[in-house]
Structures are given as C-alpha cells and as structure tokens.
Amino acid sequence: MTFEFELLATDGNARAGVFHTPHGDIPTPVFAPVGTVASVKAVPPRDLVELNASLILSNTYHLHLRPGDELIRDMGGLHRFMAWDRPILTDSGGFQVFSLTKINKIDEDGVTFKSHIDGRQLRFTPEVSMQIQENLGADIIMCFDQCPPPTDRAVVENAVRRTHAWAQRCREAHSDDSVQALFGIVQGGIFPDLREESATFLQTLDFPGYAIGGLAVGETKPEMYATLDHTLPALPQNKPRYLMGVGDPDDLPEAVMRGIDIFDCVAPTRVARHGSALTPYGRINMRNREHARDDQPLDVTCDCYTCKTFSRAYLRHLVHAKELLAHQLLSVHNIRFLIRHMENMRQAIFDGNFKDYADSFLNRYLQRL
C-alpha cells in the first residue's frame, strides 16, 4: 500500500510515526509550511530542504485561478512545476471559497462564487475540486468541505450534514488512493456530539487519513483544545490525523499531546513578512527599538542560516528598510523554528518524556514561570 501510516511510538496520546508517500516518507508529527500559490513565500525549495521540511501545502482555489490547474498538469504536475520533489498536500478550496470571496452562494450541489482576482464567476463542486486536485497531482488531497464559524450550532449542524454529503461524493470521484491519498475532513464546530458524529461517519468512507477542520477560526484556545479532546478518540489509531491551519508554537504541543500528527499554518511565513520572529521565549517584534543595537542572533539555540549568520540589529534594519531579504531571513528562521519544534517533540515521544518537553516549552514560550 502506497500510503501506509506506521505508528512507531506513543507517549500518552502523543504519537510518533511515518507516513509513506510516492514522493518520500513524512516523519510525524510534522509541520507543513504553506505555499498557497505553489511558492512558500520568500523561501526557495533549496532552502526548504535545508530546513528539513518534509511536507508542504498548496492550494486548489488559488492555483485553479492562476495559473490554472490544467496548465500545471501540462507542465508536468505541481512537483515538477515548482521544483519540489518531496510530498505536497493540497487544500480543497473549501476554506478559501468562504473566507476569501464575499460573494458566494452555496447550495446542496456546490458553491458559486466570484474570483478575488478578476471577479469572474466560478463554481466549485466536490467533483470539480477532485478534478483540480488530480490535475495538480499532490500526494495528499483534501475533501471539499464547508467551514463555518464554529459556535453557531444551527449553522454548524447544516455544514456538517453538507460536508458529509460532499465527502461521499469526493470519495466516489476519487476512488483510487494508490497515487493520491484523499483525506476526509471532520467538522462540527465546538460541539462534542457533532464532532463525534462527524468523525464516526467519515470512517464509513474509509479514508487513508483524517483532518480536523473548522478550528482556529475564531473560537478560543481552550475551546479548540477541548474540541480536540472530544474528537481524537473517535478517529482510528492507524491513520494519520491532520489539524488544519494550526498553528501557533504553543498550539503544536497541545495538539500533539492529544494525538495530532500533521499540521500546517501560514503563521511562520506571515509573521515573518510582518516583521516578527518566533523564539523559545515567545514571539518578538523585530521592528522594536530594543533590537537596534543587539549584536546577538535571533535565537542562540537555533541552527538556521539566519541565526548562524546575522545579528538582531541587522534584521531589525532590514525590517525597517522594508527589504525583501527581511522576509526571506525571518521566514527561514520561523519555519526552521517550528520544524525543529516538531523534531524535538518526535524525539521526546520516542524517549518517553513528551510531557516534560511540552511543559518546559510552554512555560518558556508563554513566559509563565
């Protein structure tokens, strides 16, 4: 079986494993940097390899609009197009249709919306999303789902029902998991019974992996953690679990501790472009004056090119001068910071001291001593 998930060790509910794909193995738990438009912003694939990234995420909606999924197919597929030969995951476009386009109309069959680029009217259905994702050729592809605000029960109930119907149609449209693995997406907002119901239903479709969607979209962190507590026991042990769009450095151990294997988040690259750096002692704003004459690296414990080479004073200068190099250097560090964080957690699970690592990291990162 191409997409085998091997569970190698557990520590409490935390899991260390390997997910095998046609483009290589993904050691889990894993953090995937986001390259929405077939580019991890400001970071070339050569550097991603150096950062030890084993999975990146790209996006159906954006690539369909530009340059077009058929063009990418004709250029040899997404891996060849963007010169990244390791595993790729594509999101289904469900989230973007709702978050990016104000004008959208949803019905039982799909969603009609307007392009945020040129305003032309488009329509996504589960079958369209599957076709686009097959054209792109990522290793892991996602079901077309509906991601609602998580706290309005009536809205969430409806989204769960529709997400299930669409999951079934995605499953039928993509029946062969030998080249691309189709993951199901659990919805249900912050409601435990809906989450359990969703997790249970999706298993009847026998996906090679399961994602938890609809979190980190406005609920509080305690609500998100509680939802994970209720959802994860309802998912199978022998399949990877993917928490979509998370997260902050403190969210990662909280979720791994509860049994999540895969993460993606725009945070490391976005906060980099906004001039901030992730460190063991919290996120710091490199615009701030306190760094103006600081000859120390961002993070003395970090092994990335940025930290091994440049001072905080220089990085602050680049941020103030709005130099492109600031985006590149801070993105390199922030991605490496999260990937190393995952590597540390994986090792701690093998060593049986995950809780110690998590407590120590969280106390330092959240400055609660």
Next chain:
RNA sequence: GUGGGUGUAGCUCAAUGGCAGAGCAUCUGAUUGUGGUUCAGAGGGUUGUGGGUUCGAGCCCCAUCAUCCACC
C-alpha cells in the same frame, strides 16, 4: 544693495482673529486550511525671535533673524 515670497510636529504641508491638525516618519500592539495586505493605538509643538493691536493672535501691525526667487 533693491524688491518680493516663505518660516507651524523629524519631513511635506493644512488651519474665517475663537480648543493647533493631517499625511509620511518614529514608537507600541493585532493577524491560525496566506490578498507581501490592512487595522488599532501612542508619543511628538514656546506656530523662527522680540515687541505691539485686540476680550482673544499661527493669522493683523512693527522690528529682527533665517531662507528662497528676481533685479542690480
């Protein structure tokens, strides 16, 4: 030397004789399946200087300094 213009926040500039403001810059904060965006807040003034008129002057009058332009 003569005539004219201009002096207001770090910069560029607003402000009927009636509470001295904006943009940029500076400083601080926000951003979770990416619109390199945007938003929120803060600090910052002896209105060149000295007189005068007026209930009240950034604004009117006099002097002075600085600066720019034109002409000797």
